[in-house]
Amino acid sequence: MNSRIENERVLDPPQTPSFRELVTVFARIGLLSFGGPAGQIALMHRTLVDEKCWISEERFLHALNYCMLLPGPEAQQLATYVGWLMHRTRGGLAAGLLFILPGLLVILGLSVAYALFHEAGWLRGLFFGLKAAVLAIVIEAVIRVGRRALKHRLHYAICCLSFLALFVFNIPFPVVILAAAMAGLIAGRYSTFSATPARSEILPGPPTSLRRTLLTLVAWVLVWQAPFLLIFALAGGGVDNVFAALFGFFSQMAMVTFGGAYAVLSYVAQMASGHYGWLNPGEMLDGLALAETTPGPLVLVLCFVGFIAAFRNPLGLDPVLAGLIGGALAAWATFAPSFLWIFVGAPYVERLRANRAVANALSAITAAVTGVILNLALWFGLHVLFGEVGRLTLLSYPGEGGPAPLASLPRPVWTSIDGLALALSILSAVLVVRFRLGVAAVLLIAAAAGWIVQAAL
Template sequence: MEAATDWREGPRPTFSELVSAFATIGVLSFGGPAAQIGLMHRIAVDEKRWISEERFLHALNYCMLLPGPEAQQLATYIGWLLHGVRGGMVAGLLFVLPGLAVILGLSTAYALYQDTTWLAGLFFGLKAAVLAIVVEAVIRIGRRALKSRFHRLVALVAFLSLFLLSVPFPLVVLLAGVAGFLAARAGPAVPAAIAEAFSPEDRRMPGGLLSGRSLFVLLFWVAVWQAPLLLLSTGALGGAFSAVFVFFSKMALVTFGGAYAVLAYVAQVAVETHHWLNPGEMLDGLALAETTPGPLVLVLSFVGFLAGYRDPGVVGAVPGGVLGALLAAWATFVPSFIWIFAGAPYIERLRGNRLLTGALSAITAAVVGVILNLAVWFALHVLFTEVRRFVFWRGFEGEGLDGASGFFSVAVSLPDPATLDPAALAVSLLSALLIFRFGVGIGRVLVVAAALGLALRFFIS
């Protein structure tokens, strides 16, 4: 399968250049999807100029509609655009593997020693720096995506729906797409500046919903995804491995909106049904995943590790934990390759379609609101040690990890001003100064912030 070609923004990178860039992205992808998307945008669009702004946003829109980690899917999509299937494989894997290696090491230390307090000092500076990176991503993407009053309104409504009303993320994206579709039907055609960026070949409609070749690609990747069941179904390993793989395979199909959308359910099933974790350990795993590079859903590998560690069958505790973590990661991340390799060719051919462009541009605007909501949430929890959620009205209640979230409840999270962390604020402001005023690269900013954070924590201690 070959990707579409449109290198108007700059020369096509060599395969080694692609590998180098996504290895860097994989190592530096701290801070959740907002910072990760911003990092990929900065490297692929602004610095390297490998793809155009329109193509990046088009890919992002599609990935936001899919279950699973949208940042990993975006990395896979970009790699596929640049070097076909092998490019998508490399980009997607490099985005996940550094964080997976780190979470395996941290999970092992946690299982053996049950102590993660040392992580606070190690990653204190990184979190503060990531706050500045997230803010920069919101400004940069918002400046380019919100080109009309309609799109600015969509972004505002999306932000308020998430921040105040706790509306589920998939519903926000769906409603934004419907609004954009209706606006496109009632409005003028696609702007010429956008339409000219798409070649006639790209605008051709696919001959059918699923061609024979696309169906083969889909079935092949589904077979790859479920291949571990051939070994696990024999029962030779024993332990919790079959249950881990089946459970996380199901979760991979419903994880719309990222890790936070399913953490409460995963915690309930893992604790109460399978007894893989003890109460409170899911939050420890979330803390580990938040302080490592890669997608936040790597927390599911932490759950898989503890499941395999505590019910290892014939392989031993630590090897069982590693196998459980790898099975959870396989079940979670392989579907992302399925969605991209089977669906991206059709999404690319539909670029320039007036109604689809209208719907996806509205989704882009909503994504800006989503990223802004993540930035605010992240800022509150980095700069303040105590954040309270004030509920003004409760609708249909939906219990969350903190016991306070609801479905269509009106609430707002506010910090206790007395709990402001001056050290975190200082590192964040310094990081922002380095990024906005002096244009220092993200890698150097993270190194400086990590060193400063460790020094401050050591001095305060």
């Protein structure tokens, strides 16, 4: 009886929220979305699925599966997708922009302070408690999503293999997701494994046609590349135009950033400090520290790079103004394609929800995504609880500069464990699991506790 009632609830959800409600909720999500993609996905899942009941578990995971296949920040794309489901283009724009604007404004402000005063350490004390709270929220999300997504022995196998592929062997993220999709397709065809095609719970939008798709594609490509007009107006198209170099470089990054920010940070750091000379060695880590302590996608660190590059090469402008333009250009080049992928692809992805073969593939991707979130949670947890984390090589192969690691494990330095961070994480877990407080309340309590503790030391 209970399972029948639960199924009816999934297929007959509450009324779609008003546009004002959507704006209010995503503004709150944008302000509280700390902790990188794992924390942000956990926050959206808790808010949209559990608290507001605006979208079912399967619909949320279906959208997440598609976003995991795209280049760019998957959490921001997921917010855009959910907004699009509820209020089409204006809903997608509102949700996607509100998800990134608070963090963008904060990272630009911190970049100004960093460039003028070269000081970032004071931020660690301010956001100390927030990181501990996010760790508890992420762990709860892994358990909750895994409990609902892993329904078959193959799901458990895919989840475990995906986690090991990322955590131990450092296999590229797209390879893991595509391998999971192929496993789901093959298993559905040659075994008893079969996922039930999903039924629509939100009214479909206007019919999708090739003409409409092409118009949407062209329109968003033009929007994406529109800043070139500003660039040429400011400094022309010369080889020394830092704005043109920034926009071109980050436009290329937007096409290949599969697996989120960590997948490209080393390459961006190498190009920014070596090839272009925008940053000094080690400054990328300062930018990452700023991005990790602000809400929004972690790829906002690219805005820090854009700011510093233009601040140091202002082309006759005020350095701070040039830096703000450089940071804004980096953000535009990074996030505009995300709207393109959703508005062009989401209508077709929604049509595929009733296809059994696609359902098999996506259910396998869901299992892999559970392993991905677990990997992110452990990575985040290790860096919250320990001051030093190295790597223990398990297997290696001969390389040009000596043995190269084939398989390795994170190796925390146990003497560097942060007892206060551990205590705040346990406190946050108790508030979330035992007392079932909302995300905002837990974050505020942990932030206040962290600030008091740091101020007392």
